[in-house]
Amino acid sequence: DTGVSQDPRHKITKRGQNVTFRCDPISEHNRLYWYRQTLGQGPEFLTYFQNEAQLEKSRLLSDRFSAERPKGSFSTLEIQRTEQGDSAMYLCASSLGVEQFFGPGTRLTVL
Amino acid sequence: AQSVTQLDSQVPVFEEAPVELRCNYSSSVSVYLFWYVQYPNQGLQLLLKYLSGSTLVKGINGFEAEFNKSQTSFHLRKPSVHISDTAEYFCASYTDKLIFGTGTRLQVFP
DSSP, rough: OOOOOEEOSSEEEEEOEEEEEEEEEEEOOEEEEEEETTTTTEEEEEEEEEETTEEEOOTOTTEEEEEEESSOOOOOEEEESGGGGOEEEEEEEEEESSOOOEOOOEEEEEO | OEEOOSSOSEEETTOOEEEEEEOOEEEESSSEEEEEEEEOOOOEEEEEOOSSSSSSEGGGHHHHHHEETTTEEEEEEEEOOOOOOOEEEEEESSSSSSEEOOOOEEEEOO
């Protein structure tokens, strides 16, 4: 069991570009969560999947954000037309029950 | 709606001293409560959790927390801290997703 992995670990992009992040959960976990953490704040919930179904989306998730989990395994989070306010750490977590296991995060910097 | 409040944004303490990091929650339903630690540029690591049963919960690295339903609190304690405990600590509540507090930065000085 290698834990939750995220790729890339760091991403620098220019405003207006699209970016995509990947999360690979612990293999037997059926739930997968995305959170966003800005500097000096706690993580904020964005969305979660149970298997391939996206069950809840936060109001923080604007139309420029989309997440998928096509086969109920890995997930992608895409941000279109990035803005400077999107700069943050994007955390992925997976779970089988209540306890969530976090990946190392992807740090996005939008210039 | 559930929410979590961490009353102290920073807690400075000398090595080997005791420490308490405060957390209060609000929820209209029963919640599960967690404490996570985050080291610089890393993800979150679970310290301990309260799901049910004994209100005193022991976790990793010598940390413990007490669930107090009447005061809606879940304070984190350690009797003697080390330099290596310097990190950001987050309290969180869970119903179908985690709701985090804003974090407490524990700074341990030699």
